[in-house]
Amino acid sequence: MKPLKRKDSCTFKRETSLDNQERIYQLPHAVHGRRKTMYTALFTIEQKGVTRMIHHSQSDAKSSPRLGVDRRSFLKTVAVGAALPGLATGQQRDWSSTSPVRYPDPDIVVLDKRFAKYKIGNTSIQRLYTGLLWAEGPAWNAVGHYLVWSDLSNNRQMRWLEEDGHVSVFHDPSNYSNGNTFDWEGRLVTCEHSTRRVVRHEHDGTVTVLADKWQGKPLNSPNDVVVHPDGGIWFSDPGYGILLDYEGGVAPLQLKEAIYRIDGKTGKMDLVTDEGFKPNGLCFSPDYTKLYMADTGATHYPEAPKIIKVFDVVDGKTLRNGRQFTSMELPGKGAGLADGIRADKDGNIWAGSGWVGAGYDGVHIFAPSGERIGMILLPEICANLCFGGSTRNRLFMAASQSLYAVYVGTRGAHIA
Numbered sequence: 001m002k003p004l005k006r007k008d009s010c011t012f013k014r015e016t017s018l019d020n021q022e023r024i025y026q027l028p029h030a031v032h033g034r035r036k037t038m039y040t041a042l043f044t045i046e047q048k049g050v051t052r053m054i055h056h057s058q059s060d061a062k063s064s065p066r067l068g069v070d071r072r073s074f075l076k077t078v079a080v081g082a083a084l085p086g087l088a089t090g091q092q093r094d095w096s097s098t099s100p101v102r103y104p105d106p107d108i109v110v111l112d113k114r115f116a117k118y119k120i121g122n123t124s125i126q127r128l129y130t131g132l133l134w135a136e137g138p139a140w141n142a143v144g145h146y147l148v149w150s151d152l153s154n155n156r157q158m159r160w161l162e163e164d165g166h167v168s169v170f171h172d173p174s175n176y177s178n179g180n181t182f183d184w185e186g187r188l189v190t191c192e193h194s195t196r197r198v199v200r201h202e203h204d205g206t207v208t209v210l211a212d213k214w215q216g217k218p219l220n221s222p223n224d225v226v227v228h229p230d231g232g233i234w235f236s237d238p239g240y241g242i243l244l245d246y247e248g249g250v251a252p253l254q255l256k257e258a259i260y261r262i263d264g265k266t267g268k269m270d271l272v273t274d275e276g277f278k279p280n281g282l283c284f285s286p287d288y289t290k291l292y293m294a295d296t297g298a299t300h301y302p303e304a305p306k307i308i309k310v311f312d313v314v315d316g317k318t319l320r321n322g323r324q325f326t327s328m329e330l331p332g333k334g335a336g337l338a339d340g341i342r343a344d345k346d347g348n349i350w351a352g353s354g355w356v357g358a359g360y361d362g363v364h365i366f367a368p369s370g371e372r373i374g375m376i377l378l379p380e381i382c383a384n385l386c387f388g389g390s391t392r393n394r395l396f397m398a399a400s401q402s403l404y405a406v407y408v409g410t411r412g413a414h415i416a
Contacts (some may be wrong), residue, residue, distance in 0.1 A: 017349040030102045103121055105123065115374030128167070128396075129403040133152070133401065135150070137191070139182055140416050142182075155192075176248040179223055182416040183233070193241025197219065222238045228264075232263060232290070234261050235282070237298075259270050273311065278299065278300065281294035284343065291310070294337070294351065307327050309325055325366070338352065338364070345413050350364075355401075358377075362399070380399040386416060392412040393409070393412075394406070
């Protein structure tokens with residue numbers, strides 16, 4: 001549609017094209033006899049897929065400026081529309097997929113031009129499964145082409161098959177499993193809440209206990225786990241599984257919340273840091289020289305900041321120079337919590353986020369320098385996420401009662 005250049009137009013239309021470029025069109029008003037009557041000026045403002053119809057009626061040109069509404073007022077209206085959130089914020093989206101969303105998906109939000117290349121114009125966020133209690137710990141198996149994740153409070157693990165989307169129970173009971181990953185030999189490594197341990201599922205079906213104590217005391221309840229190319233297994237131990245029976249079993253916290261490393265060859269376990277309040281989600285940078293940690297201590301320590309921290313990894317075994325990577329404060333919305341985190345091949349950090357509400361909950365994406373550059377808005381709190389699929393360009397999101405996925409214009413940095 002070609003924009004009209006007539007200055008005496010009275011109806012404006014704003015459209016968003018497939019390439020996310022917005023254009024404002026002017027349509028001529030109706031003329032009846034000697035009086036110029038503007039039937040109805042419908043200002044269609046489409047930003048992130050949200051359409052708002054601002055209705056103005058004017059019976060006579062004498063009672064208003066020549067356009068019924070002046071250009072300054074119109075542009076102000078457009079500016080308001082540009083700030084409108086995506087569909088998920090208003091719960092207007094049909095997540096059953098019976099009514100497909102219009103492309104580009106309005107709930108994949110570009111906040112900075114650096115994120116634009118990661119948003120694919122002709123794909124959408126999909127809800128793959130629902131009916132869970134608290135979805136956690138997704139991990140991708142590249143050999144079997146399937147996703148494993150925890151339905152924590154239902155005390156089971158689930159599996160989704162890429163071949164046909166079939167979902168089934170993988171382990172039941174799961175000992176209230178939380179975080180999962182696959183090691184460099186394709187074995188499933190899991191953090192268990194109720195047994196307060198980290199285990200590995202061997203190829204023959206047996207289970208090896210990798211860690212359950214530190215200096216003679218039981219671990220709190222391991223939460224998230226990542227693997228290093230040297231075979232090392234790193235996990236966080238914030239203690240959430242012993243705070244409620246709902247997530248494991250109530251027990252006293254005997255250890256300071258911390259991050260540990262298990263040597264892949266000797267099995268020796270070391271405490272690598274107890275900085276922070278409740279270390280939760282973990283991920284390495286693409287080159288394994290940094291470790292990122294989501295601190296969710298604000299759930300139980302009022303003085304705890306709502307941040308993601310980053311450490312330098314020294315010799316693949318120790319951490320130094322812990323510092324704030326980013327704040328979870330979103331101007332105009334407030335500060336929620338980052339939970340599970342993953343890095344893409346370009347070093348961006350994708351963080352499952354929530355506990356603020358519509359327009360915040362979902363996934364927040366941060367540049368390597370720490371600035372928030374994009375968001376994937378979901379109608380539920382996102383606890384954890386991972387990259388998967390044949391080329392690791394599909395983001396799987398474990399979000400409260402559901403599992404979601406979306407294709408993105410990058411690839412995950414790591415094996416699971």
